Amino acid sequence: MIKLPDSLPFVCLIFFLCFLNCSNNCQANQSPGKSAVQEGEKTFQWPDGARAAVCLTYDDGIDGHLDIAAPDLEEVNLRGSFYAQGSSHSLAERMEDWRALVDRGHELGNHSLFHPCIRTMPDGEVREWLRPEYAFENYTVRQIAAELKIANTLLQAVDGKPERTYAYTCSDHLAGGESFVDEIRPLFTAARTGGDNIVADMRTLDIHLVPSWGVVDVSGEAMIDFVKKAEGAGTMAVFMFHGVGGGHNLNVSRESHRKLIAYLNAHRDRIWTGTFAQVMDHVRSERHRLGF
Numbered sequence: 001m002i003k004l005p006d007s008l009p010f011v012c013l014i015f016f017l018c019f020l021n022c023s024n025n026c027q028a029n030q031s032p033g034k035s036a037v038q039e040g041e042k043t044f045q046w047p048d049g050a051r052a053a054v055c056l057t058y059d060d061g062i063d064g065h066l067d068i069a070a071p072d073l074e075e076v077n078l079r080g081s082f083y084a085q086g087s088s089h090s091l092a093e094r095m096e097d098w099r100a101l102v103d104r105g106h107e108l109g110n111h112s113l114f115h116p117c118i119r120t121m122p123d124g125e126v127r128e129w130l131r132p133e134y135a136f137e138n139y140t141v142r143q144i145a146a147e148l149k150i151a152n153t154l155l156q157a158v159d160g161k162p163e164r165t166y167a168y169t170c171s172d173h174l175a176g177g178e179s180f181v182d183e184i185r186p187l188f189t190a191a192r193t194g195g196d197n198i199v200a201d202m203r204t205l206d207i208h209l210v211p212s213w214g215v216v217d218v219s220g221e222a223m224i225d226f227v228k229k230a231e232g233a234g235t236m237a238v239f240m241f242h243g244v245g246g247g248h249n250l251n252v253s254r255e256s257h258r259k260l261i262a263y264l265n266a267h268r269d270r271i272w273t274g275t276f277a278q279v280m281d282h283v284r285s286e287r288h289r290l291g292f
């Protein structure tokens with residue numbers, strides 16, 4: 001009779017573990033796509049394999065948005081977000097046109113009633129165009145929250161939409177020196193601020209403080225470069241326009257605007273251009289799926 005060594009059970013265990021390891025590796029080698037898909041399932045994804053999202057937003061509710069910006073977008077079947085304050089003359093005079101704009105798929109966003117801003121900037125510069133009664137220094141947090149709530153009601157009367165996004169007026173979020181960001185979270189699905197940057201990281205983004213680039217007198221090429229930055233980072237680029245081809249004291253030429261739009265249209269396979277509400281709905285659902 002052959003005598004088995006005492007270490008046999010241990011040797012068998014080692015062989016068994018080696019077999020398991022080989023079997024796992026073999027499976028991985030047979031289906032290389034599986035681990036890539038699993039990896040993708042854990043990372044932030046844009047719809048239809050896009051690499052980045054772009055939002056074109058237009059502030060202050062002026063006629064040029066109805067007559068120039070929106071037609072430029074519609075020529076290539078893109079849609080934008082239009083932030084009109086309740087005191088906008090265009091909104092009062094051409095309400096049916098604004099309603100029709102939303103019916104064609106654009107977004108009408110909240111930009112307050114009276115367009116309050118900080119009047120005296122931290123560097124001492126004074127916004128002389130702003131009437132003192134609409135200076136954020138003289139507001140309270142509850143006052144701006146109440147104003148934005150009424151603006152939501154006004155806009156719902158125009159377009160019938162129960163949900164809204166917000167664009168901070170002058171990108172300011174202090175009333176009486178106090179932040180009102182937390183107070184207004186329940187009023188909006190998302191909110192856009194300034195900062196002149198792309199979104200750095202979709203996971204850590206505060207959806208009520210989404211950065212944007214306030215474009216004034218810039219070329220189409222410079223705006224395309226901004227989009228490419230977001231493509232490289234896999235995040236989103238938000239543009240804050242005021243006038244397009246005139247009509248405001250902050251303008252971008254129509255030619256530059258069209259150049260950007262042509263680029264977005266030509267690269268639909270990798271850039272998703274949507275309204276701010278649409279893109280932020282996707283951001284919220286992706287973040288929910290990924291658990292952050």
Ligand SMILES: [Zn+2]
Pocket residue numbers: 059060111115169170
């Ligand atoms: Zn504004």
